Amino acid sequence: MDVQFGRIRFIRGDNSGKYPFNHSVYLEGNNTSVVIDPSCSMRKLTELKEKSKIDQVWLSHWHEDHMGFLNLFDNCTLRISQRDFPPLTAMEIFLNWYGIRDRQLRELWKNIMLNNFNYRPQKEASFFSDDEVIDLGLLKVQIIPTPGHTPGHFSFFFPNEEILFLGDYDLTTFGPWYGDVYSSIEQTIQSIRRLKSIPARRWIASHNTGLFEENPGKLWDDYENVIYQREEKILDFLSEPKSLEEIAGAWLIYGKLREPKEFFEFNERVLVGKHIEYLERNGKIVLYKNKYMKV
Ligand SMILES: [Zn+2]
Incomplete structure (x- = not known):
């Protein structure tokens, strides 16, 4: 079920937001409205687009399961970290960043990216600055750099609503992913600890459970301990x-x-x-x- 918290909407993904889906978030600022990570559900995102004003798409990071339906929002400004932008600009860079060298596997991935994730090279984006606070109009967002999973991964904190969007530090029992060429175990540990220290009252993760209305508590330690x-x-x-x-x-x-x-x-x-x-x-x-x- 989708849940509305003031101007913030949690949009639950298909199949519990399990890969290749995720959970998305819609921000209805008084001036600017935003979809974060449009990969939750073709149906829900199409409906959202028909019913609501959408100015910008924000990506927490460059992974395909966070931008599966980005092509629905061609007319919106794309915002992402400059550090994570290169793989969005060309398929070859995208595959290189995953470290896929085998020619057959590259071909397989190319097809998957084109057909299942609607991959299209992006020409431009507007970049976030680390820790900047963005005012969307009666809705403020702090942009929290949480590298490790990817070099430019961002989490988003809504200080007035006390909601923290974790992105792919998703508190699943599988544990964190840091298998790409530019992923880092050290940074992943630092980012988990930073997220844990942020004074939120609700937490949104990109996959599985998705919405935590109570402090995940021990899940934080479990997640780090997997490493x-x-x-x-x-x-x-x-x-x-x-x-x-x-x-x-x-x-x-x-x-x-x-x-x-x-x-x-x-x-x-x-x-x-x-x-x-x-x-x-x-x-x-x-x-x-x-x-x-x-x-
Ligand atoms: Zn990811």
Whole structure:
């Protein structure tokens, strides 16, 4: 069900906002109205467009499951972080930022992006500044930089309504994603902690539960702890030296092989890869004769 809080509307996504959908937000300022992350539902967004004035589309970050129906809003000003804009300007850059190198997988992704996510290269956007406060007319929004998931991920805080839009720091049991070329585990941890410290009374996450009307409390720690649990599993697995392929093939993060295999294999490998880099940087493992070992 959609829920209205003053000038802020939570628009629940299809299939509980699970990928490829999300939950969107509509902001009805007295001067300017905005849709945040238009990927919730073709039907709902088409209806919204017919019934309401929409001036701007805001994207929390560059991922496809946050802009699936962006093409419905061609006439609106697009706003995003400058740091996250490059993948929106060209398909090749988009695929590069995911680190997809295999030619077949690139072709597969191109088709998915064109057909399922209506990808179209964007020529221009208006960029947010970190921590700026935007007045939409009787509705104020603070733009909170929360890098890590992507370099330019933004969360949005509505100080008067005490509502915090978390974006993809979504408090799911799976835990945070930081598998892209420019994702960062360090920054993800900092961003989770910053979001946790913001004095909100309601929280909106992009996927699954979506709306939290009570303090998520322990969910914050659980979500951050997933990072350390992944790390521990990898370290345990390195009781004997192992190659990157061996570590990725053990499904330590997803727990078991998932379908469609080529997607989840890729995801497992990039997440494991990020942890390996992180462990190496922190001096906990070293590479010796193509195998990683604990220090
Ligand atoms: Zn994302």
